[in-house]
Amino acid sequence: MDRRGFLTRSLALGCSAAASPLLTPVSFAAAPGEARLVVIILRGAMDGLDVVAPHGDPDFAGLRGGVSLGGAGGHVDLDGFHALHPALSPLLPLWQAGDLGAVHAVSTPYRDKRSHFDGQDILEAGVVGLDDGAVREGWLNRMMQHMPDGRMQTAWAVGRDPQLILDGPVPVSRWAPEADLALSPQAALLARQVMKTDPAMAAALDEAFRVADADGDPLMLTPGEGDGMAAMAAGGGGPGPARRIADFVAEQLRGEARIAAFSLNGWDTHAAQARGLPRALSALSNTILGLREGLGPTWGQTAVLAMTEFGRTARMNGSDGTDHGTGGAMLFAGGALRGGRVLGEWPGLSEAALYDRRDLMPTRDLRAHAGWVIGGLFGLGRSEIEQAVFPGLDLGSDPGLLA
Amino acid sequence: MPFDPQLAEMRFGCGLSPGVAPPDSVAAMLAGLSAPDSMAARFPVASFAALLPRIAEERALQKRRREVSGTSAEKEARQAIKAARLALNTVAAQALTAHMLRRAHSDTPLRERLEDFWADHFTAQGKEAALRAAGPAYVEEAIRPNVAGRFEDLLIAAATHPLMVHYLDQNRSFGPGSKAARGRGLNENLAREILELHTLGVGGPYTQDDVRQLAELLTGLSFNVEAGRVFLPRRAEPGAETVLGRAYGGAQPGLGDIEAVLRDLGRHPATARHITRKLAVHFVSETPDAALLTSMEEAWLSTEGDLQAVLAALLDHPAAWAGVGRVKRPALFMASACRALALPGTALEGRKPPAVARLFARPMALMGQVWLRPPGPDGFPDADSAWITPQGVATRLQWALTVPQRLVGDLPDPRAFVDTALGGRATGAVRFAAGAAESRADGIGLVLASPAFQRM
Structure with a gap:
């Protein structure tokens, strides 16, 4: 029963590293x-x-x-x-x-x-x-x-x-x-530690930190207004x-x-x-x-x-x-x-x-x-x-x- | 591992609550399902019958707008549509807050979890704006009262509900030889999904011919906004149909023949196998224990699909209480956070649709679950990997850090909240994080984002 396919399974697996211009030096000729x-x-x-x-x-x-x-x-x-x-x-x-x-x-x-x-x-x-x-x-x-x-x-x-x-x-x-992350450096550190016992969640969070930081709208390592979801919803502030x-x-x-x-x-x-x-x-x-x-x-x-x-x-x-x-x-x-x-x-x-x-x-x-x-x-x-x-x-x- | 009260709440309920005691036995869990549905009474949702006039109104307003298109009356017609939409949005937002509050307060959270499971198994949704808001009414009327009865009653209620008839195009199906056909023909969509998704399963013992015969048998079943579900004999294909080797109909066409074939499908061994496995996967493990499956299947077959008996077989089996637990879907993740936070029953009163969207619907969509809009008739994906994506995990963390403080006025002390939310699952790392966080909001968020909380 997989007419829909498992489309949302995504970058926790191998392709994520390949998609990363930061982790992988990409040779365009090799693409x-x-x-x-x-x-x-x-x-x-x-x-x-x-x-x-x-x-x-x-x-x-x-x-x-x-x-x-x-x-x-x-x-x-x-x-x-x-x-x-x-x-x-x-x-x-x-x-x-x-x-x-x-x-x-x-x-x-x-x-x-x-x-x-x-x-x-x-x-x-x-x-x-x-x-x-x-x-x-x-x-x-x-x-x-x-x-x-x-x-x-x-x-x-x-x-x-x-x-x-x-x-x-x-x-x-x-x-x-x-879906950007806005949290303090301390919270980011603690979140990683909390996730450690669960490899799948830990890998997904690591990738999220990486993508969020590389999506042209850097990971906000400041607490902000304490209301990141609202800022997210309004799309306000940045571009x-x-x-x-x-x-x-x-x-x-x-x-x-x-x-x-x-x-x-x-x-x-x-x-x-x-x-x-x-x-x-x-x-x-x-x-x-x-x-x-x-x-x-x-x-x-x-x-x-x-x-x-x-x-x-x-x-x-x-x-x-x-x-x-x-x-x-x-x-x-x-x-x-x-x-x-x-x-x-x-x-x-x-x-x-x-x-x-x-x-x-x-x-x-x-x-x-x-x-x-x-x-x-x-x-x-x-x-x-x-x-x-x-x-x-x-x-x-x-x-x-x-x- | 045998029954455990805390695990009963986490795995088969909506998580631990500081205000509701966990059940003390499997018998108590099952007894709750037979007790009156106090949550439905306390946090009501609009009925399908109440929505039908609104759907009719929306269609009438659209017609009116087309008629006055190009005249000075058009502006007024559009404003009327906008007002009607706003009312429907309010209905949908109320249903979403009721969803969260029922799960936060129920002393029979297994009922809520069964509703989630069966609403997804029998996915139906509106394909036009006005009908979108009818999704919760469908679940309330077709699914919820039937989660602990006989499967065939649940099947009949769901598969013939007007919203399903609409969603899977049954209202566009005409018996090719019927009086009303006039060149129009069968639409096999509902028949196919009944066999493939609702009962036997995609690997089940049916052929394309069974699909077609069932589609012919279903002709006449339809939906209109004046009456809801209707049976229109003029659309029914004359003569008998044979599904899985058994003949149905042939005399005066009616819903009776449709109910007869659904009852037989509901008792079929392939249905028992398909659905007991799906239940075990949903609640326990992506690779369920073989003996657990056998026990549940035997319970189904020996009772002709009595869902209480099937649930008893599940809950009485030690394998149901083993393993690390599946990942909570986004809606359950949020609801169980509301439960752990003891969200007051009045906390969401008067919140307007945009506020409800900001608190729940929008982050839920970012987590991968679009409220009232599953991707197809097979519902949302069930694999843990579908939810543990970078975007999904990031949004869960962000939600846990920011939304609780907007739900409850005074956040609890994160160090105590570790035990409230995680019970015996609390780890040293979470305890440390709760204490080391810079703010209460961060501490609460880290507890809610911990794997121990995100799994059930």
Whole structure:
């Protein structure tokens, strides 16, 4: 009975030392491959039509009232047809350097019911549907089962949320940077002594001290306000939670880790989207900038895919927001990918061109783009991708995402 | 090793308490299960029936919002949804505080532990926002009253409860030959999990054909927010079905046929083997003693699944009292800390959902157990290694150092707390740490984080 696999078993065992850049001098040449993949799940359904606004489409203004280009708080034109949401403007240098791009009018195979839970399950499981029961294996885990070099790749599921995308038989390391330890040196010493009688707990605590100290947010050896949990919950004080995750992921990927997944929330903008969306986009922008800064030269071998469960309605609703839709946009970044472009076949926004006369029509399965990226990064073959990683996918022609 | 009062509290209860005396015999432990459920009365949770109108309300509010989408009425509709959500969050938070308080105060903590075990064995959860808050009601009504009765009654109550029907998609299943089908067909999800998880076990003697036949037999069993569990004969597949070689149904379809097959599955030898082993693993050891397993299995078979008899076989066996003990799951770790700290019954009154989340739900999630959201129908992982992860241990330590002082006003003296919390398990290292800590909070935290406390 192990359909779920023993995913939470993690770094108390052998892979922990390997993942440690502090304990193990890592030779990059000796690593099983240089490519890195980061998948960010944007939970709540990002509005692709606002984030990468198709201002050149003749029907866009009728649906959304258009966008104001340039100036303070305005969208930024990218290519004469698409404009980037102003909250992502800190990423413009990346766009100009070809390290940031988007694919538009894509979606998973999920249609019609527009439930976050089901939509995210399908996105993370990489499957066509949830016909019979819950899915408990993620596509990144299936990918690792087919990595051709046959060596265990270290992968990290980061953050407090469960990450179905990495669940499965291949062991995965997990850490939430907010699980930091804040305690006095004396308490740390005593804790180690107390644990000594139990080797499993002692090893886990030792590893926790090490990871907590190396996650870009050093182990706090001061008593603080005596309320570490509250500080943890608020994420207050230091850098924001998104940035802490980015720092931690970069730290691991500079070492032997090759794959990381985490999620960013806050995209379900049913009301007052102009206020809510910038908050989520700032977190995404900070995350991507944090990854680039933290990865240093390794950024050049890194692909970041930011995907969401579905898009949002083409029209605004009555409370200046948007409701659950279908087609949307996937953002991508990293030196391993060829950005500075918005890819995808544009379906148009006329009433007849919309899906169900309400949503952006998806013109391609976003799994195809992810499939081409992992094929290129990790050497998986077409049949492995179409049958094992993304069952039921027609990979189609190469969209040319890789640099 | 035979029965030991302290170990009875640690391994089969919710830990030692300064205010509740441990049981003096196995007979007393079992007798408690037959006594009135005073904890349920003292720390109540909302009933499923009381939640149904709220679920209906949530759906109506969502519908209304869609209807007025794009008009000036939309803002108001959204505010109504927000208010309804807040009310549901309050229900969920109250259930979580009741969970902790019952375990802190019960003089029959074995009941609480059995509830935990069976709620996990029969995992069911809401798949839409409004139904998430119904998880504790399901446990309260389907699981808790049946933990010391016959397994088949527990099985029927759990597997046909509306929340299970919803969770495992039984309400989307149509007999392919039924009047209501109109092109729709079977959903095998509930049938499969009944055989694989709830009764026979994944290695059990059933085939895909048994799954399909059971799924056909289950058609008609459904759920709606007006009435809760319903049986809709128009969805039922006509004719008899054969499960494990025995025919059921064929006449007027109804719940009776479903109960008949569940009773037979509950008495099946493969079910006895599967579940007695799971109980022994959960309470005693990841590699349970063979003689203990045999004794429990024989008790099951000779009583057709009387859970009191199975528990007696477990508790009367010396192997049940040996070994270092399993690791407490996060919720039990927290609850047993509340018990050792003698958390007053009124201590959590009036705490709002965000406060309850900060004290319990959020750290519990960081420890690996997301309240009301087990990862799948097979519940949370049971291996100790699933919980003794760096993040899990770090969060337990951090919680132990920081949260107790926010739960109880005056922390006890850590040197005395060593004996309160650990009894005969206290070691020199823990005693030293409790005395050498810089503050009361640190001393208490180190005692709670010690392996002797984290194991049961």
